[in-house]
Amino acid sequence: MKVVIMGVQGSGKGTQAKLLSKKYDVPHISTGDMLRDEVSQESELGKKAKEIMNHGKLVPDDVLLGMLKNRIAQKDCGKGFILDGYPRNLTQARALDGFTTIDKAIVIEVSDREAIKRIAGRRSCSCEAVYHIFYNPPKHDQLCDKCQKPVIQREDDKEEIVAERVKVFHEKTEPILKFYEEKGILVRIAGEQSIEKVFEELLRGASTKGF
Numbered sequence: 001m002k003v004v005i006m007g008v009q010g011s012g013k014g015t016q017a018k019l020l021s022k023k024y025d026v027p028h029i030s031t032g033d034m035l036r037d038e039v040s041q042e043s044e045l046g047k048k049a050k051e052i053m054n055h056g057k058l059v060p061d062d063v064l065l066g067m068l069k070n071r072i073a074q075k076d077c078g079k080g081f082i083l084d085g086y087p088r089n090l091t092q093a094r095a096l097d098g099f100t101t102i103d104k105a106i107v108i109e110v111s112d113r114e115a116i117k118r119i120a121g122r123r124s125c126s127c128e129a130v131y132h133i134f135y136n137p138p139k140h141d142q143l144c145d146k147c148q149k150p151v152i153q154r155e156d157d158k159e160e161i162v163a164e165r166v167k168v169f170h171e172k173t174e175p176i177l178k179f180y181e182e183k184g185i186l187v188r189i190a191g192e193q194s195i196e197k198v199f200e201e202l203l204r205g206a207s208t209k210g211f
């Protein structure tokens with residue numbers, strides 16, 4: 001089961017990817033999380049990526065491709081994977097197509113307004129747990145429920161940067177939808193519903209197309 005999950009920032013794609021990964025017991029591969037790990041380890045790659053990410057731009061394609069190929073070659077991807085955050089442009093979609101066959105490409109659709117509203121309230125922990133100040137706050141005083149570290153607003157979740165990321169999504173990522181549509185594997189899901197409803201629709205939509 002090789003699935004790509006797409007959507008503008010704040011669409012809930014990460015949340016849905018985690019649910020799918022749990023249900024089907026295949027790894028959730030988030031290129032954003034992988035890059036953030038590199039940044040926190042201060043690796044060469046991380047140093048290069050940090051500024052680009054903080055400005056809401058895309059990290060170069062060759063960096064991503066090398067990183068992703070290594071990850072997918074690992075044993076735990078034998079049964080498949082849920083890819084979250086890759087591909088982000090047509091070059092990446094074609095590159096991915098060159099070394100593996102994707103079964104389904106899911107896009108979670110929300111308006112820009114909703115996306116920006118959700119992201120403005122998003123808070124994250126370095127352990128990769130994600131919260132929202134109104135919809136899903138941590139139980140105790142801005143401390144992560146899982147590891148008790150303080151939750152923070154990601155640099156690239158700040159308002160001006162979010163606007164740039166949304167723009168990049170429309171310019172660079174949206175053209176991929178047509179690419180997958182032409183292959184007959186695109187599934188569109190209405191994202192402005194509860195997490196549970198989106199997940200139900202996703203399972204239903206994907207299964208009618210041979211998940």
Ligand code: AMP
Nearest residue numbers: 031032053056057058059064085086088
């Ligand atoms: P995300 O957590 O998926 O929103 O990713 C955070 C940031 O990491 C993005 O704004 C990009 O700067 C970078 N990034 C993640 N995935 C990719 C990708 N496939 N191609 C280029 N840059 C990426």
